[in-house]
Amino acid sequence: MNTEAIAKRLVQLCREGKYEEAQTELYAKDAVSIEPEGLPPGALGNVKGLEAIYEKGRQFQAAVEAVHGGSVSDPVIAGNWFSISMQLDITMKGRGRMDMQEICVYQVKDGKIVREQFFYDLG
Template identity: 35%
Template sequence: MLIDPCQDLSGQEVVQSMVNMGGFMEELIEIGRSFVQAMRERRGLGSVDEMYAENAQSIEAVVPPVRQFRVSKGREAIKGKREDWLASHEIQELEVDGPYVHPPNRFGVRFRAEVIQKATGERMTLREIAVYSVAEGKIVLEEFFMLPN
């Protein structure tokens, strides 16, 4: 169930929509918790096949240094993006906070990581928020929001 953010849901329609979301809400919370746990355990790359739809998309806030584009389309492209990032960075510390749910089909996660860029040895603190959209029990879209310096 996807809700159009431009749709005017007023009065009784809002109440009825919230009542009908019970099952969606439980599934959304479970998917979000499983995702956050996988990230905390640093199983993010391994969780892609299980948690992402085949046609999922990933949108970065900016073009990452190790890539030439912001959007990765498809599960294999998302795995490739993560592999590239892990090949060029060493994670020293990782904090993952969430999920923050937004029924019926989205959840957010806050990330904070201390990483070392392998090519330069530079240590960096990365902070970002990611919003995940879910359909039919799988993540179909991830969008990253960065904290500027």
């Protein structure tokens, strides 16, 4: 698949809440996942490898008490890169309800996502 096809498929699966299926189908085994600098202690940070990305997603899901809504934008594509904006209205265990908004940037190489990086306000 080319970058546009991968981007559209990722958006489709994310809109369906099938995040791990998206990772299995679209990510390289040695993909990296990068969070913003300055995360608080105990936060899910940077990881390398598909298994670590799965675990990061599972830990996030385990911290979610309820999902009230959300959205995923259409992708913006530039060469081997694409970005989407994501919004989640969720209640986190012990932290209450919050509106999470982020820009997600992805790099594609050899038909797979090799890098994801998230940009959002901390706190």
